Amino acid sequence: xTSAVTVENMTVAYHKKPVLREISFEAPEGKLIGIMxxxxxxxxxxxxxxxxxxxxxxxxxxxxxxxxxxQRKLVGYIPxxxxxxxDFPTSALDVVLMGRYGHAGMFRRLRAADREFAFSCLEKVxxxxxxxxxxxxxxxxxxxxxxxxxxxxxxxSVYFMDEPFVGVDAATxxxxxxxxxxxxxxxxxxxxxxxxxxxxxxxxxWLLLVNLRKIAFGPTEEVFTSENLQKAYGGxxxxxxxxxxxxxxxx
Amino acid sequence: xxxxxxxxxxxxxxxxxxxxxxxxxSSGVLGSFALLRKHSLVGDAVAHAALPGICLAYxxxxxxxxxxxxxGATASGLLGTLCISLISKYSRIKPDASLGIxxxxxxxxxxxxxxxxxQTGKANQSGLDAFLFGKAASLxxxxxxxxxxxAAFLIIVSFLLxxxxxxxxxxxxxxxxxxxxxxxxxxVLMLMIVLTVVIGLQAVGVVLMAAMLIIPPVAAxxxxxxxxxxxxxxxxxxxxxxxxxxxxxxxxPQLPTGPVIVLSAFLLFIVxxxxxxxxxxxxxxxxxxxxxxxxxxxxxxxxxxxxxxxTTASGIxxxxxxxxxxxxYHLRPQGSRQARRVLSYLKKRGWVQMLExxxxxxxxxxxxxxxxxxxxxxxxxxxYEMILMxxxxxxxxxxxxxxxxxxxxxxxxxxxxxxxxxxxxxxxVLLPQVKYGADLSYxxxxxxxxxxxxxx
Numbered sequence: 154x155t156s157a158v159t160v161e162n163m164t165v166a167y168h169k170k171p172v173l174r175e176i177s178f179e180a181p182e183g184k185l186i187g188i189m190x191x192x193x194x195x196x197x198x199x200x201x202x203x204x205x206x207x208x209x210x211x212x213x214x215x216x217x218x219x220x221x222x223x224q225r226k227l228v229g230y231i232p233x234x235x236x237x238x239x240d241f242p243t244s245a246l247d248v249v250l251m252g253r254y255g256h257a258g259m260f261r262r263l264r265a266a267d268r269e270f271a272f273s274c275l276e277k278v279x280x281x282x283x284x285x286x287x288x289x290x291x292x293x294x295x296x297x298x299x300x301x302x303x304x305x306x307x308x309x310s311v312y313f314m315d316e317p318f319v320g321v322d323a324a325t326x327x328x329x330x331x332x333x334x335x336x337x338x339x340x341x342x343x344x345x346x347x348x349x350x351x352x353x354x355x356x357x358x359w360l361l362l363v364n365l366r367k368i369a370f371g372p373t374e375e376v377f378t379s380e381n382l383q384k385a386y387g388g389x390x391x392x393x394x395x396x397x398x399x400x401x402x403x404x
Numbered sequence: 405x406x407x408x409x410x411x412x413x414x415x416x417x418x419x420x421x422x423x424x425x426x427x428x429x430s431s432g433v434l435g436s437f438a439l440l441r442k443h444s445l446v447g448d449a450v451a452h453a454a455l456p457g458i459c460l461a462y463x464x465x466x467x468x469x470x471x472x473x474x475x476g477a478t479a480s481g482l483l484g485t486l487c488i489s490l491i492s493k494y495s496r497i498k499p500d501a502s503l504g505i506x507x508x509x510x511x512x513x514x515x516x517x518x519x520x521x522x523q524t525g526k527a528n529q530s531g532l533d534a535f536l537f538g539k540a541a542s543l544x545x546x547x548x549x550x551x552x553x554x555a556a557f558l559i560i561v562s563f564l565l566x567x568x569x570x571x572x573x574x575x576x577x578x579x580x581x582x583x584x585x586x587x588x589x590x591x592v593l594m595l596m597i598v599l600t601v602v603i604g605l606q607a608v609g610v611v612l613m614a615a616m617l618i619i620p621p622v623a624a625x626x627x628x629x630x631x632x633x634x635x636x637x638x639x640x641x642x643x644x645x646x647x648x649x650x651x652x653x654x655x656x657p658q659l660p661t662g663p664v665i666v667l668s669a670f671l672l673f674i675v676x677x678x679x680x681x682x683x684x685x686x687x688x689x690x691x692x693x694x695x696x697x698x699x700x701x702x703x704x705x706x707x708x709x710x711x712x713x714x715t716t717a718s719g720i721x722x723x724x725x726x727x728x729x730x731x732x733y734h735l736r737p738q739g740s741r742q743a744r745r746v747l748s749y750l751k752k753r754g755w756v757q758m759l760e761x762x763x764x765x766x767x768x769x770x771x772x773x774x775x776x777x778x779x780x781x782x783x784x785x786x787x788y789e790m791i792l793m794x795x796x797x798x799x800x801x802x803x804x805x806x807x808x809x810x811x812x813x814x815x816x817x818x819x820x821x822x823x824x825x826x827x828x829x830x831x832x833v834l835l836p837q838v839k840y841g842a843d844l845s846y847x848x849x850x851x852x853x854x855x856x857x858x859x860x
Contacts, residue, residue, distance in 0.1 A: 204580075205580070206577055206581065222583075225581075225583040228581070232577055238440075238574070241440065241574050241631075242628065242631050243574065244629070244630065248574075251570075251571055251578065254567060254571060254579075254584070255582030259568060259584065260565070303578075
């Protein structure tokens with residue numbers, strides 16, 4: 154099995170205090186991988202560390218065996234929705250076009266082909282009717298789908314999503330899930346920071362449990378055990394006992 | 405008028421005006437990016453921080469020289485921004501406070517130096533007094549050439565880096581992710597803002613230069629929802645205020661240029677604030693008034709419909725009878741003055757008729773045409789209630805805008821389902837079966853339920 158993402162011994166520290174300690178894992182190609190852990194466990198930091206958005210105190214990251222810097226075009230990133238100012242004077246299609254900037258390069262204009270591709274990405278997330286809409290006039294779920302479309306426009310092989318399911322309506326959640334499955338069918342690898350323990354087994358093939366360090370990593374049915382959840386969440390997840398058996402039946 | 409013409413044909417004036425126009429464009433363009441990055445006040449700090457640099461350059465060199473002034477102003481302006489970021493990085497002082505500290509301290513120091521120069525008695529020849537409030541007339545050919553050169557350079561670079569700056573302002577994290585040097589681009593943008601401020605100092609003055617970076621883009625934001633248009637409009641606003649300010653202050657010998665430029669920019673802002681389409685205050689007020697009126701019309705029609713439906717279904721004859729105003733307001737309370745206005749408007753349109761009973765009291769009833777309208781509105785409203793009642797089943801139904809008809813927004817299957825549900829919940833049945841027979845498909849649907857032994 155080829156590994157799409159390799160993380161070796163990654164440590165991230167803010168103000169001298171480590172928030173992630175010695176994380177190592179190899180994410181196999183073509184899987185939907187959930188990243189779970191309690192609040193403040195460093196899930197977002199893990200993604201940002203891999204993407205070089207926060208400096209690493211130690212460790213190495215590889216995308217298909219080569220350093221991230223060389224492999225940038227293979228990587229798509231969907232940040233948390235609140236990370237930008239949605240009152241910015243721009244249209245939905247414009248935001249999706251930003252996904253093509255990396256391919257165009259600095260100083261270059263975008264071509265008509267980029268525009269068509271971006272529009273087809275909007276169609277995939279069911280937002281083509283909103284192409285010319287100013288982004289502040291979109292609902293939260295629609296904004297999330299615009300971010301998804303922008304990542305699709307990057308035409309990457311590995312995707313990182315930071316809590317795409319937070320604050321979206323049921324329709325958007327369904328749209329995201331079907332999109333995830335389509336990406337998987339195309340052999341792409343997707344790593345998703347996820348919060349909802351109820352849906353983990355339905356959405357993800359593999360699971361990475363973190364709480365400042367790696368708790369467990371592997372196929373969901375092996376990792377999603379009450380013992381591991383206890384380790385990751387401590388006493389904070391009081392319903393782990395009741396949750397896991399039902400998950401066991403399902404798998 | 406003649407004076408204006410001679411002024412315009414005076415080659416020197418034309419130079420000055422062109423210079424100020426280019427300055428206005430570049431400050432409008434770069435101000436747009438600064439505004440969207442929420443860095444507007446940095447321009448103010450840079451402008452104030454530039455004053456000691458200019459004075460020092462003069463004291464060291466001994467005479468006025470645009471090149472040295474620019475170097476001095478740029479150096480101390482950059483030093484100012486550096487101080488701001490260092491203070492907020494290494495202390496617990498927040499950026500706004502550190503900006504205030506740097507701005508006032510640098511300006512204070514500059515004023516002290518300026519007084520020192522004035523005491524040597526050469527302030528007038530030095531032309532340094534122009535730097536406080538700006539004096540376009542004090543610009544000589546060499547100044548304007550530098551000004552135009554730098555402004556043109558800045559405009560061209562903004563054009564070339566438009567896509568990168570857009571990403572920088574909207575989502576720098578994403579930009580870093582795709583490998584653009586966001587830190588470097590941020591520095592470039594900052595340098596360009598500093599340069600704009602520096603070339604504007606002599607014409608607009610250190611005190612008011614920031615306004616050139618802030619007011620035109622804020623005004624431009626009212627007119628558009630697209631960045632490229634905002635940048636262009638902002639540049640045009642900047643140019644217009646630059647030209648007007650220069651010409652007006654040219655007429656009046658004692659009038660400094662800076663305040664006039666800023667006031668003309670402000671005038672453009674006021675016009676935008678009130679009269680911009682959609683976002684302007686007037687457009688917004690009109691929109692609200694229209695919405696209120698539409699809701700009031702719908703309320704009255706719906707109330708009349710409900711009353712008619714109720715009385716018809718319970719077998720009370722209502723033909724030629726109508727309802728009193730109190731009955732109508734009781735169902736959906738609203739101000740009686742507005743309601744009366746709406747009623748007379750509906751009467752004019754021929755949707756309601758006014759009747760009088762034996763005691764001469766006014767009573768209102770729907771006309772046939774009014775009943776059709778009221779039926780459409782009521783049906784739409786009740787279908788919408790069904791959507792709200794079953795969020796899990798109809799969560800995916802998105803109504804584009806208020807005022808859209810549900811019948812146009814959903815697939816025939818969903819519409820059929822909604823109507824079935826409506827039949828279940830709506831006792832007594834909607835009126836058309838009884839009186840108007842308006843919606844055939846609804847009637848069919850209703851019959852289908854009955855034949856299946858439904859409860860309707």
